[in-house]
Amino acid sequence: MLESRTTIVNAFEKYRYVLDNELATIIYLMQKLGKPLLLEGNPGVGKTSVAGVLAQCLNTPLIRLQCYEGLDVNSAVYEWNYQRQLLSIKIQENANRTEEEKEAHIFGKEFLLERPLLKAITAVEKAPVLLIDEVDRADEEFEAFLLELLSEFQISIPEMGTIKAIHKPLVVLTSNRTRELSDALKRRCLYHWIDYPDFEKEVKIVLQHRPDIDEELVQSVVKVVHTLRETKLQKVPGVAETLDWINGLVALGYQELRPEGMVETLGCLLKSTDDIVKIKSVGVEHLIN
């Protein structure tokens, strides 16, 4: 466990994640209370990275479940190894066992395929970090299934009974707010909204990732990105796009932000044709100056 907020901030910084006091407090609380953490925010602000960096800081495995529409128990929790079960049934055909004994054998652990959620609660050595990414993409049935896991840290398998966590995982859920999550799910979690960083913080983030880049270039780039965030775009650039953009500029050999460089690398920053056309019509020189 990371013992204090200062320890958390310093540990995250070691892995190039700039943490503010508020999120550091909530991560501290997450460990103290043993509650899951729900992170919401716009795309590209660093929600998913929190789980990865936390796992690195705690030197524990990261178990990731990427949610999607149609995600079900077989893909998220467990599935039976049907081929082995069928073979085993055949082998046991002449065995002197009752039907109940055969059934108990067929639905035993050796035939169980563990998926991420089951892996997270059956981890033996230490508590892992479980990342349930983009939970808003999954449907309501899956959300309802998560409730037992998030409140009791246990999973019920009809054939085997209830499996309780050996070490309670640290659970981080992320959501892009493409839909409203149920109150039942949200109330089981600590909630935090990650907003776009302010100017100073974003400069610091970029410099953490690319300490080799001139600070003046970084400041020019971040200034333009902040201006773009005030503009009505279809896809607002996040921190991930800022990093992509500056990497693109440096890769093309630009030491300072120039209009031709911006035009060449606009695809790193803007992910929509309409937005690119809009910015070009406004004029990139206007944005840079």
Next chain:
Amino acid sequence: MIRVWSGREVKLSITMDYPHFSNYENLREAVIGFGQFARYSEFNAGVQETLDALNIAGTELIHQREYLRYALKAVYCCSYEEINRFDDMFDMFWSARSDVVKIETMKRNQTNTAKKTNPSIVMMGHGSATGQLIDTKDISGANTEERLRNTDFAKLEEIESEYLEEIAMKMWKQMSYRLKRRMKSAKKGDRLDLRQTIRRNIAHGGDLIELRMKSKKRRKERLVVFLDVSGSMDKYSLFLLKFIWSLKTHFKKIEAFIFSTNLVRITDYLEVDNIEATLETMSKKVNNWSSGTRIGACFNTFNEEYAKYILNGKSTVIILSDGLDTGQPEVLSTALHRMKLRTKKIVWLNPLKGMKGYLPVQKGMRAALTEIDILRSAHSLNSLLELEELLVQV
């Protein structure tokens, strides 16, 4: 009595003139009192949240006000909108008395995450509605939300319409999710359900005598929507456009068009997740808002340019229009007839049908009646939500 953020008046205990930590004997009681205050302010503040808050009070976080704020915010807030309201509530309760923030009534629609910008398109409040509309005084309903859901869009004041938009977006998303289907285990189907099959055949020594199948997921057919954006539909078109935008969550194959004097395809604009950006883009690219109406001519354009690619005999067409057509009624009925040959169903949603005593006597509607399968109203939020039973069948 004082008025708090949600507009509700809160009855406080006799010992308090307003909620403040100094009114309690010890820290533990103050934390519980803060939980009560949060509940009155319509935060999710149940027993578990209060227990969590008490646990927080037992940690080092209690020594610094800002860390206590962060921690309690994470416990009591469940959304971005609540985070915006939380700070004032926290300051009021935990600050020194001389610094207490003056309580003001906050309207809910000020805490929307998306920046509320007014699209440059001309909608809502312009144009004239004809006929007798349902008076809001006649709407039965115990509270504001219920009243607004039954109110004709044409009768809404601007501030009410913003509030109703928030409610509407939430409810339409919920409706979209209810419309989803999943695979079920069944006796008939085209995919083997191995889990159930094995269970059933253990007694047969592994011989697969009884098969269990998964039923095929019902394919969602294409939904084609036409929205009338002429001047007479001004008071309705914004809400109806947002309704169409929210339907895309369920209907992956939704084709959308707007029409007045000409027809414009807007399907691609619906792909954007941000509704405000969608409206902004459309307002710049589409220039037929609030003009006249030539319904038949627009449908002819559709039949000639799009129908062969979009309609496949299983599509459902929804037309959102008041039917007030300046063109020849024969043109409209012929165009609808051609469209009907390639569709499963044509549904006409007419906002005027929400009026008391409405009869489809206008020439446009009379011409259309012979070709359409269903005529329903689309004048209020509740009338749109009632379409769910219809959309399930698509």
